[in-house]
Amino acid sequence: EAGVVQSPRYKIIEKKQPVAFWCNPISGHNTLYWYRQNLGQGPELLIRYENEEAVDDSQLPKDRFSAERLKGVDSTLKIQPAELGDSAVYLCASSLDQQTGNNEQFFGPGTRLTVL
Amino acid sequence: AQSVTQPDIHITVSEGASLELRCNYSYGATPYLFWYVQSPGQGLQLLLKYFSGDTLVQGIKGFEAEFKRSQSSFNLRKPSVHWSDAAEYFCAVGAPEYGNKLVFGAGTILRVKS
Numbered sequence: 001e002a003g004v005v006q007s008p009r010y011k012i013i014e015k016k017q018p019v020a021f022w023c024n025p026i027s028g029h030n031t032l033y034w035y036r037q038n039l040g041q042g043p044e045l046l047i048r049y050e051n052e053e054a055v056d057d058s059q060l061p062k063d064r065f066s067a068e069r070l071k072g073v074d075s076t077l078k079i080q081p082a083e084l085g086d087s088a089v090y091l092c093a094s095s096l097d098q099q100t101g102n103n104e105q106f107f108g109p110g111t112r113l114t115v116l
Numbered sequence: 117a118q119s120v121t122q123p124d125i126h127i128t129v130s131e132g133a134s135l136e137l138r139c140n141y142s143y144g145a146t147p148y149l150f151w152y153v154q155s156p157g158q159g160l161q162l163l164l165k166y167f168s169g170d171t172l173v174q175g176i177k178g179f180e181a182e183f184k185r186s187q188s189s190f191n192l193r194k195p196s197v198h199w200s201d202a203a204e205y206f207c208a209v210g211a212p213e214y215g216n217k218l219v220f221g222a223g224t225i226l227r228v229k230s
Contacts, residue, residue: 004159042120042206042220043160056217091159095216105218107152107159 002026004108006092012114018080021111025073025094032069033105034077035091043091049075079113087115118143118209122221129197130229137192137224139181139207148210149190150218151181155203163205166190177201202228 005024013019025032030051035043046065048056051072060067064083069075079086089112093105119142129135141147148167152160164175171183181192190207207221 041222042208043218044220045217048217093160104162104165107161109157109159 004092004094004106006090006108006111008111009109010112010114012116013082014116015084016081018078019082019113020076020078021090021092021113023075023077023092023108025075025092026106028096029094029106030072030097031095032075033093033095034067034075035093037089037091037110039088046077082113082115084115087113089113118147118211118219120207120209120219120221122205122207122224124224125222126225126227128227128229131199132196135192135194135197135201135226137205137207137226139190139192139221140188141190141207141209142188143209143211145211146185148212148216149181149183150208150210151175151179151190151192152206152208152220153177153203154206154223160206163192197226197228199228199230202226 007022032049034046036046037043047060047067049069052069067077089110091110092108095105121140123138150165151163153163154160163179164173164181166173166183173181179194181190183190204223204225206223208218210216210218
């Protein structure tokens with residue numbers, strides 16, 4: 001079974017440029033998460049989707065970040081415009097079903113963003 | 117809101133020696149607790165989890181963790197460390213009333229010397 005797929009793996013951009021990250025969760029997983037991991041820190045949740053609905057986006061900086069999960073499968077996270085402080089690893093994770101209480105989250109390899 | 121503290125930023129152990137990584141959490145009720153491992157350039161892999169029941173939890177790769185409610189701790193242990201265990205380890209706490217949102221500690225980097 002394929003795991004969580006993310007692309008690109010690495011991205012280098014100049015500040016003020018836009019950037020987008022793509023995630024394909026494990027097949028059948030209804031819940032999808034985007035995390036940001038700054039250097040030397042643990043991941044922090046940006047947004048959580050239940051199917052196509054964003055149910056927790058309280059930590060998403062909405063002035064420059066946006067996300068979508070069309071059809072409740074793949075998801076895209078966008079930053080526009082990027083700032084120096086956005087340099088981090090962006091992780092996508094998925095889990096089977098929040099309602100069952102089984103909260104094992106499976107993580108993708110992440111996208112390492114460097115903003116120059 | 118929940119929080120997690122991992123007091124040790126770095127730990128170095130000799131190959132074959134025992135290991136204990138500390139994790140303390142703050143949460144009002146019985147939390148869901150997790151340990152993840154992250155190798156360089158890789159995503160996080162779940163080592164073990166605690167939801168309820170037996171407070172001693174067995175995981176993959178020979179790891180175990182013990183939930184101690186009185187100490188608000190969930191320390192990770194391994195009796196004999198292998199060089200391949202060198203990685204960064206993250207403790208996380210989840211809360212059902214927050215949609216099982218995971219809050220992670222800052223991580224502990226494990227170095228294994230031969």
